[in-house]
Amino acid sequence: MSFWDVLWLIIVSFGFLFYLMMLFSIIGDLFADHETRGIVKVVWVVFLLVVPLLTALVYLLVRGDGMARRRARTVQSAVDAQDAYIKSVATPAPADQIQKAKALLDEGTITQQEYDSLKSKALS
Structure with a gap:
């Protein structure tokens, strides 16, 4: 195996891992969104399986702001729960x-x- 083959393998592996992380992030956000109806979730998942890269890019363009808000809300909820627990135990x-x-x-x-x-x- 030459140097360029190893370099290409590293680049492709990085791209594949990046794609998997993006895919899991999208699917996680999709199922965590309680405002989206079930049929819409099914359509997104089907398109993610049929045309994965294009669908992922469209999802990020269309629902990217909502992803950030839902993630921030989840993190804030976890922080509030942790603070309440610490106060109940410490006091x-x-x-x-x-x-x-x-x-x-x-x-x-x-x-x-x-x-x-x-x-x-x-x-x-």
Whole structure:
């Protein structure tokens, strides 16, 4: 195998992987779009199988903006869910905070005034 054969193999392999990534991205976006009717999805998939490169380019031209919006919405939803989970795990429950403050009060580590302050913060 010559140098040019290897170079050509690398270029073709890269192009094929790029095409597969584009195809999976289009199919994923197509099925993630809940506003598109089923028959329209079937037509897109059939055309992707029959005339793949032309259909992929047309899909990107026609629905490219929607792809970006749907992807941004999905990412934002995941970030919001992660933030909510972190807040729920990181912030102890008010009952736990009050219980710990009561234990400190019983040990004499804090005063009644400090306990009342901690309790009011936990309940707010």
